[in-house]
Amino acid sequence: MKHITITLITVFMTTFGFAQNTDTFFKASDAFFKAHVKDGKVNYKAIKKNTAELDKILASTNNITVNKSEANTYQAFWINIYNLSVIKGIVKNYPVKSPLDVKGFFDKTKHNVGGKKITLNDIEHKLLRGQFNSDPRFHFVLVCAGLGCPPIIAEAYMPNTLDKQLDRQTKIALNNDEFIKVNTRKKRVQLSEIMKWYKEDFRQNGNEIDFINKYREEKIAAKSKISYYPYNWKLNQTK
Numbered sequence: 001m002k003h004i005t006i007t008l009i010t011v012f013m014t015t016f017g018f019a020q021n022t023d024t025f026f027k028a029s030d031a032f033f034k035a036h037v038k039d040g041k042v043n044y045k046a047i048k049k050n051t052a053e054l055d056k057i058l059a060s061t062n063n064i065t066v067n068k069s070e071a072n073t074y075q076a077f078w079i080n081i082y083n084l085s086v087i088k089g090i091v092k093n094y095p096v097k098s099p100l101d102v103k104g105f106f107d108k109t110k111h112n113v114g115g116k117k118i119t120l121n122d123i124e125h126k127l128l129r130g131q132f133n134s135d136p137r138f139h140f141v142l143v144c145a146g147l148g149c150p151p152i153i154a155e156a157y158m159p160n161t162l163d164k165q166l167d168r169q170t171k172i173a174l175n176n177d178e179f180i181k182v183n184t185r186k187k188r189v190q191l192s193e194i195m196k197w198y199k200e201d202f203r204q205n206g207n208e209i210d211f212i213n214k215y216r217e218e219k220i221a222a223k224s225k226i227s228y229y230p231y232n233w234k235l236n237q238t239k
Contacts (some may be wrong), residue, residue, distance in 0.1 A: 013222045016089060022066070026158055032053060032084070033152075036087075037153065042087055044087070044235075047091050048094045058113055061115070064115070072159040072163070080159045083152060087122070089102065091237070098146065098233040107121045136198070136202050139168070139194050148192065170215050187224045189220055209221075
């Protein structure tokens with residue numbers, strides 16, 4: 001009986017500690033994004049002047065373990081880490097005009113986060129797309145610091161609202177005339193190169209237009225000719 005009691009106490013304390021750590025991370029991340037993001041852009045200059053808050057948040061992730069069986073917590077955790085790590089990578093090299101100005105920004109630079117030393121590409125492709133059937137909505141919430149990306153939001157992604165946030169950001173992008181450029185008269189549509197690079201993600205249940213029309217208010221003609229406009233890698237910084 002004593003052994004059972006001690007075991008139950010240990011499980012309770014572990015679970016309670018995990019919940020406290022994740023709650024603290026999500027709340028701190030939410031406050032950070034609210035303070036430094038506006039209209040889809042990041043105030044890198046202000047963050048560069050004092051990186052303590054960002055450093056503390058990222059360091060705290062190494063004391064947190066998330067399990068993919070808790071899908072919403074796991075996804076929200078790594079989406080936020082990705083966006084925070086992108087900001088950290090830019091701030092570390094600021095001023096820069098584009099993330100591509102930093103050699104190996106996505107595929108070589110390793111970030112010490114979530115108990116791992118990992119690249120941004122690893123987070124996107126191995127921990128998120130690779131674990132969750134390449135959910136195409138990830139492409140509308142993982143923000144690469146370029147203006148061609150869907151806009152970063154002034155809030156953290158949260159486990160209890162994640163699905164709604166994923167849907168919301170997907171709808172915003174796919175109803176934006178700058179992101180999806182439609183010529184109804186000629187039945188032509190220009191798509192972001194994101195939809196070219198990750199074509200297989202958007203063709204899981206049809207083609208790209210089928211996916212777009214699932215979220216778009218003004219539907220695109222099914223037989224529209226598809227082309228892709230150049231990606232804008234210019235930095236998404238506030239003026």
